Amino acid sequence: MISPDQFRSIFYEVSPKLLGYIKTMTSDATAAEDILQNVFLRFVQALQKGYEVQNINAFLYVLARNETFREYHNSQPNIHKAATSDPIFEIADHASISLHESLELEEAILSLSLEQREVLYLKIYSGLTFAEIAQCLSISINTVASRYRYAIDKLREYLCSETKEPHHEANP
Amino acid sequence: MKLTHEDIEEQLRQIKPRALSPDQNKAIFGQLMLELASAKPATNAKPNLLSYWAIAASLLICFMLWSQTQVISFSTQQFQNTAQVEQWSEAKEIFPEQRWSISPRTSSTANQNLIILKQMDF
Numbered sequence: 001m002i003s004p005d006q007f008r009s010i011f012y013e014v015s016p017k018l019l020g021y022i023k024t025m026t027s028d029a030t031a032a033e034d035i036l037q038n039v040f041l042r043f044v045q046a047l048q049k050g051y052e053v054q055n056i057n058a059f060l061y062v063l064a065r066n067e068t069f070r071e072y073h074n075s076q077p078n079i080h081k082a083a084t085s086d087p088i089f090e091i092a093d094h095a096s097i098s099l100h101e102s103l104e105l106e107e108a109i110l111s112l113s114l115e116q117r118e119v120l121y122l123k124i125y126s127g128l129t130f131a132e133i134a135q136c137l138s139i140s141i142n143t144v145a146s147r148y149r150y151a152i153d154k155l156r157e158y159l160c161s162e163t164k165e166p167h168h169e170a171n172p
Numbered sequence: 173m174k175l176t177h178e179d180i181e182e183q184l185r186q187i188k189p190r191a192l193s194p195d196q197n198k199a200i201f202g203q204l205m206l207e208l209a210s211a212k213p214a215t216n217a218k219p220n221l222l223s224y225w226a227i228a229a230s231l232l233i234c235f236m237l238w239s240q241t242q243v244i245s246f247s248t249q250q251f252q253n254t255a256q257v258e259q260w261s262e263a264k265e266i267f268p269e270q271r272w273s274i275s276p277r278t279s280s281t282a283n284q285n286l287i288i289l290k291q292m293d294f
Binding site for chain 1: 174175177180181183184185186187188189190191192197200201203204207208
């Protein structure tokens with residue numbers, strides 16, 4: 001069991017990334033906050049039941065994933081659609097893109113399938129390796145790698161069509 | 173210009189998940205603590221179905237082992253009794269005038285007598 005101070009520090013350290021993950025998956029800021037609370041409630045319940053957590057980060061991501069999918073199956077059939085007008089992403093520190101480009105990128109991410117979005121988020125924003133993602137999602141590393149590759153390909157297509165690159169139009 | 177795999181990754185790193193303000197974070201944490209305080213404390217972990225099966229199987233194995241020892245013990249006793257009665261019967265035939273009592277306590281004496289009688293070639 002962990003002390004209240006440890007719990008507080010885990011919450012403040014992990015919750016921003018976890019919330020980002022849930023928001024990316026649900027496209028809904030309000031639902032994401034509710035799911036985040038459920039995740040931490042289940043985490044405490046698991047500890048109270050004597051469950052030994054080896055890797056807290058991975059455990060919380062698995063809980064977040066389960067809760068998100070449970071919520072999705074129970075009440076949100078339109079989770080694939082970007083249902084919120086509140087931006088999920090913001091421009092990173094020292095970034096050189098405009099707000100418009102940032103919103104366009106967010107739109108591109110939300111156009112991905114749930115599985116592709118998930119792998120992309122865990123790789124780019126949570127900094128997990130393919131092996132760690134495979135462990136979290138209980139799938140093979142090859143599946144993770146192919147989902148990631150397809151996600152990048154789809155993003156490329158989306159961004160190229162948005163910017164109307166000349167190589168799409170100027171064919172001899 | 174065609175975007176490469178690395179270009180896309182680089183672009184993705186230009187944005188990050190929108191962080192909650194400290195007030196929003198505190199609000200979520202506070203609500204979470206309230207929920208935790210109102211939640212019932214978890215009771216001791218209940219054994220699952222597998223544990224019940226394991227307990228039942230252990231009890232069954234214990235009973236089987238116990239009953240097996242009872243059978244062995246009974247068989248051994250039967251065998252010993254039969255052997256003793258045969259010895260005594262044989263001895264009684266040789267020494268009909270001697271008073272014989274069929275009792276486990278006298279079995280060793282009877283056995284010794286029988287051996288002596290056999291050695292003396294009666």
